[in-house]
Structure formats: C-alpha cells, structure tokens
Amino acid sequence: MTTRVWQAVDDRRDAVTELTRALIGYPTINPPGEAYQACAEHLGDRLRASGFDVQYVRGDGQVGDSDRYPRTNVIARIEGKRPGPTVHFNGHTDVVPVGRGWSYPPFEGVVADGRIYGRGACDMKGGLASAVIAVESILAAAPDFAGALEISGTVDEESGGYAGVGYLARQGWFSRPRVDHVIIPEPLNPDRVCLGHRGVWWGQVETFGRIAHGSMPFLGDSAIRHMTAFLELVERELYPALEARRTDMPVVPEGAQSSTLNINSIHGGQGEIEPGGGFPSACVADSCRVILDRRYLIEEHEADVKQEIVDLLERLVAERPNFAYELSELFSVQPTMTDADAPVVRAVDAAVERVIGRPPRHVVSPGTYDQKHVYRFGQLEQCIAYGPGILDLAHQPDEWVAIDDLVNAAKVMAAAALTLTGSTG
Numbered sequence: 520m521t522t523r524v525w526q527a528v529d530d531r532r533d534a535v536t537e538l539t540r541a542l543i544g545y546p547t548i549n550p551p552g553e554a555y556q557a558c559a560e561h562l563g564d565r566l567r568a569s570g571f572d573v574q575y576v577r578g579d580g581q582v583g584d585s586d587r588y589p590r591t592n593v594i595a596r597i598e599g600k601r602p603g604p605t606v607h608f609n610g611h612t613d614v615v616p617v618g619r620g621w622s623y624p625p626f627e628g629v630v631a632d633g634r635i636y637g638r639g640a641c642d643m644k645g646g647l648a649s650a651v652i653a654v655e656s657i658l659a660a661a662p663d664f665a666g667a668l669e670i671s672g673t674v675d676e677e678s679g680g681y682a683g684v685g686y687l688a689r690q691g692w693f694s695r696p697r698v699d700h701v702i703i704p705e706p707l708n709p710d711r712v713c714l715g716h717r718g719v720w721w722g723q724v725e726t727f728g729r730i731a732h733g734s735m736p737f738l739g740d741s742a743i744r745h746m747t748a749f750l751e752l753v754e755r756e757l758y759p760a761l762e763a764r765r766t767d768m769p770v771v772p773e774g775a776q777s778s779t780l781n782i783n784s785i786h787g788g789q790g791e792i793e794p795g796g797g798f799p800s801a802c803v804a805d806s807c808r809v810i811l812d813r814r815y816l817i818e819e820h821e822a823d824v825k826q827e828i829v830d831l832l833e834r835l836v837a838e839r840p841n842f843a844y845e846l847s848e849l850f851s852v853q854p855t856m857t858d859a860d861a862p863v864v865r866a867v868d869a870a871v872e873r874v875i876g877r878p879p880r881h882v883v884s885p886g887t888y889d890q891k892h893v894y895r896f897g898q899l900e901q902c903i904a905y906g907p908g909i910l911d912l913a914h915q916p917d918e919w920v921a922i923d924d925l926v927n928a929a930k931v932m933a934a935a936a937l938t939l940t941g942s943t944g
C-alpha cells in the first residue's frame with residue numbers, strides 16, 4: 520500500500536512544486552498579517568476539491584486580529600473508510616518580513632536548479648505543500664485508509680501563534696478524541712525529527728532613580744547606574760552559571776544545550792535623539808528598563824528561573840544604597856519533549872529510514888513553535904515537527920527549499936500517516 524502511495528507522490532512532483540509556488544505567492548507577512556484570508560482560502564478550496572470538509576476559524580479578538588488583518592485559520596478533515604486514529608498535519612501560513620539582500624523576487628516562487636526560492640519556501644510553505652500532497656496521494660492510491668486525516672493552515676506562528684494554533688487548541692481542535700497525532704512540517708532538515716523545544720521566560724526589570732540636572736548628577740540618583748550594577752552581576756555570576764548548566768535534551772545547535780539569556784533591550788532616561796530631531800535635555804535618568812529573554816532547559820523549573828533573577832536584585836537592595844526595582848513577567852512557555860518511544864516518533868522515524876535510507880536524528884528546537892500550544896492547551900503529547908526545509912535557511916534572504924526534499928517529506932508524511940491511522944499492517 521505504501522509503495523502505491525509513494526508512486527502517487529512521485530507522480531505529484533510538479534503538483535507539490537506548483538502548490539509551494541502558489542502559497543509563496545501570498546505575501547503573508549507577519550507582522551502585520553497580510554493576505555491571511557486569501558492564503559487560507561487557497562488551501563481550503565484546494566482541499567475541498569480533494570474531498571475534505573473545510574472550516575475557517577478566525578482568531579476573533581486575539582492580538583493583531585482586525586477586519587483589515589483577519590487572523591483566518593483553515594482546518595480540513597477527511598474520514599477514512601473504517602475507524603482509527605486521526606493524524607493532523609499543521610503548518611503556519613505566516614512568514615517573517617522580507618529584509619534586504621535578496622537576489623530573487625521574494626513572492627514569485629522562482630524555480631532554479633531543483634530549488635524553489637521565496638519568502639516562506641523553507642519556513643514553511645514547502646512543508647505545508649508537502650503535507651497536502653501526502654494526503655492527496657493517500658486519497659488517490661489508498662482510498663480505503665483507516666481513521667481520519669486533517670490539515671490545518673494557521674496564522675501567527677512567527678509571533679507566538681496565539682490567534683492560530685493557540686486559539687484553536689484552547690477550543691479543542693488539537694485534543695483527543697478529535698486528534699491523536701500531530702505532525703508539524705517545520706523546516707528541521709529532512710533527516711531530523713524534532714521532539715520539542717526549550718522553555719521560555721521573558722521578564723522586564725526596571726530600576727528607579729531620582730531626576731536632577733545633568734550638570735549636578737550628585738543631586739540626583741541614576742537609574743542607569745543602578746541597572747549597570749545589576750547587569751554586572753548578571754555578567755559576572757549568572758552567565759557563567761547558565762553556561763555550566765547542560766541538558767540531556769538533544770537541542771540543536773549544540774550551543775543551545777546550555778541555559779541561555781539574551782538581554783533583549785535596554786532603555787534608560789528621557790534623552791532620545793529623534794531622527795532629524797533636537798538635542799536631549801540634560802537630566803539624570805530616573806528610570807531604566809531591560810527586557811530579559813531567558814531560554815531554559817527541561818531539567819530546570821520556571822519558578823527557579825525567575826527566582827535567580829530576584830535573588831540578584833535582592834542582593835543589590837541589601838548592598839547598594841537606594842537600589843529599587845520592579846520585576847514584571849511578560850511571557851513564559853514550558854519546555855516540552857515528546858517521548859522518543861511515542862508512536863508518532865516511531866512512525867516518522869521508520870518512514871524517514873525507508874525514504875532516505877538512514878534513521879533520523881532526534882533533535883530539540885532552541886526556540887518554541889506551535890507544539891507548545893498542542894502540548895499545553897490541547898493536552899496532547901503525541902506531537903513532533905518534521906519537515907523538508909533546512910533550518911538555517913529560515914528567515915534568511917534567498918530562502919529556498921529543494922524539490923527533492925518536498926517529495927521525500929511527502930513520502931515520509933504519507934507513510935507515517937498510514938501507520939498511525941492503522942491503515943497498514
């Protein structure tokens with residue numbers, strides 16, 4: 520049965536190329552969320568013509584949703600001929616802004632040397648097209664499949680996915696009994712299966728001072744100097760501690776197998792030179808803010824991640840005259856890692872080995888993606904990312920995906936779906 524389906528995939532080499540190109544043609548740039556509706560309808564029309572039930576769900580009232588920029592998600596489902604588990608393929612339709620340095624037009628899907636170039640080719644319209652071709656090949660060559668197949672095209676992954684998979688998962692679209700296994704064809708390289716991601720904790724630290732004339736700073740109290748004291752402690756103590764903390768998660772690249780901290784931004788004082796504007800007034804800064812982007816390991820706990828920041832700040836309160844601060848938490852995501860023995864992992868592993876001739880490497884993503892919502896809101900652990908693109912090309916100029924990889928990924932997804940729905944053997 521699988522061989523027949525793979526033949527059907529091979530027969531659709533041009534179709535997967537054309538679908539990838541068509542999806543790239545919608546400039547679904549996020550922010551602000553351009554062309555979501557049209558892109559969702561393209562997918563919906565296509566899948567309805569293939570026999571799917573198609574529904575559109577708008578992320579009403581979610582961040583970024585408006586009549587000008589509706590957060591339109593599309594979900595398609597088709598039942599098999601006998602009962603069995605449901606396999607869901609989820610891809611995000613949004614892409615990041617184009618940026619500079621392109622030698623190809625970013626929204627035309629130029630084909631050259633066996634590759635398709637364009638914004639989203641790799642991340643992840645190619646993966647979405649592969650999933651569509653995988654299920655269409657099953658419908659054509661194994662119409663008596665068991666269980667059910669679903670495909671969704673969802674919005675806003677690049678900005679957290681709250682109006683996309685997050686919104687849908689909170690409403691039960693990614694939970695049992697509706698869905699049993701989720702495969703997200705993000706570009707993690709064709710020979711790797713991604714089991715999950717590290718955790719995230721974002722916080723803002725604000726230090727306070729007292730405003731005074733800049734010519735007599737001794738009459739005030741500089742919030743920037745207080746912040747400097749905090750950042751010195753971070754530099755001297757926290758960074759070495761984080762680097763020494765290693766995980767058993769197979770995170771790629773290897774540098775991300777430690778805990779990490781990015782000081783996302785820093786703003787202090789009132790002075791700001793507007794483009795073409797005037798000169799800042801002479802004042803001592805009475806406020807300084809930093810935003811911390813902390814990525815943590817499955818061996819760590821979110822409460823401790825926060826507490827070690829608090830401990831540094833409290834030490835300064837005790838040791839440094841007039842040190843005052845406020846810490847606010849902005850955002851957090853738990854780390855997640857699907858068991859390597861889970862059925863969805865084993866099915867995809869076996870399919871990769873059959874298609875490319877060697878078993879895949881299991882990896883974990885340094886940053887989060889929509890799996891977090893499936894895990895947290897959907898309470899579904901049977902979720903992985905596997906897709907055709909090359910991770911390093913994501914978000915870059917001249918992003919591309921190889922047509923051979925699209926075809927191979929479609930074969931892997933089709934074979935895994937047949938196994939997981941109980942259609943084979």
Ligand SMILES: [Zn+2]
Nearest residue numbers: 642643676705
């Ligand atoms: Zn992506």
